[in-house]
Amino acid sequence: MTKMVNLLATKLELGSPMICMYLLQNPDHYTSHHFIPLYWSTFVTEARKYWNPNDISEDNRVLLIKRKNTFIGLSSTFDYTHRPSDHSNYNLYDWISTFTRVKRYTKKNKDEHDSSHINDFNSTSFVSDQFCFLDGHPLAKTHRVQKYRKPELNVPNFIGPPFPRPDKDDREYYCCSMLVLYKPWRSGADLKQPDESWHDAFISYQFSASAAMFIKNMNLRYECLDSRDDFRSQLK
Template sequence: MYLLDNPDHYTSHKFRPFHWSSYVTEAQKAWNTEQKEDNKVVLIKKNGRIFGLSQVYDYIYRPSELENMSLYDWIRRCERVKILKNNKNPKPKKNSEILINNEAEDHESEFDYDYEGEIEMNADENKFELEPDTALAYKNISTDASLPAPAHDKSLSKNLFPFIYGHPLADSHAIALSTEEKGLVPNFIGPGLPRRDKGDYEYYCMTMLVFFKPWRSGIDLKEADESWNTSFINYRFTQRNCDVMNNFQLRYECLDSRDDFRA
């Protein structure tokens, strides 16, 4: 099948890579100024300036229309796309997973986070530069006049929404929102998710809040005099959120049972 350019496997769902630890690290920066671990970004040159570009930025600078969307739903339903210059004759896209109400829209998929502009990397092009403190950058975005202005709502199709000011690609890219029925399944990539019944419970609470409570900075996730545990207890998770968290735990319980059986 593979040699005939046909799929070599079939699934009932479609999946999207989710490097979850990068988002947790970003949220944690707002509260731990001594944290040494940094996310990594691609360096791009645009309008004579060098900017860092990261998947985390897409959520932090998400459209104001999606202010109340959690990170988990963001991964499932949102995709960054390039705004086409020619907006006159949009053509339908076959089997599109990002169109709303089955309408044809004029954008190109860029889920791989490639940038089709002038890109400049460091001397070793296989390496990325460490990103700046995005939490602090978010607080001061209004002071940097070099950042591009977001695209106008009127120039975008119905299913496209502009980034807020501060995103390096705000003038050339937008967010496409899929319907709930077309939502993808996050494929968690990176270290194992924290457990509810073992390990650092504060870290578990923080991670679940990062996933299911809308935020732009880690400051949005809890009060200054509040523990992650307290914030976790006080936040009203939806039933769907609770089901997903229970599924996380159920997987670990299954692995424990497997190990006990083999012992």
């Protein structure tokens, strides 16, 4: 092992501690939190599709996977909309932070899981229990839902276009986006009534204290930009 480290360090100009980390299958960096990608606009598209099925402007990308010589379309929204019935009260933000999709335990991969390295993130970051997806999920037979051991250390990383502003952009789209993130749902029908606007549904829904704080903080960036513009205008 020492010879390998010395040889690689000389040839590749890499630090010995980093090489040791890779050879011993240890992580090469340490952070207090784990960031989980969340393509938020895909979920908004899925929710709005219930009310506007013929709106071709909405873009919902689907991943094609092959199962037994058959191609199956897999959307990133399936994990949440087909989450276990016991998870019905979780909103999207909390569920993404708390649970993830993993391969179903079999005797073979469970033995591999139990014997994996103690510092491997995938082997130590989850509790042992696994939960079944609802029927209709393309991977319901091969995958399960598993809970992170320390969900409080997970932070959803919003990926996609900038969030709409509550005061200047499309108000309906903004209200829909906030409901999608912070109100439990499985389809768009769970987010508002047929004769109700997204704005009215947003105003009437009682968000949790944490969700209300997140919604408020999501507008801080725009408030800072407005303050910057106001300051610049005063200098002219």
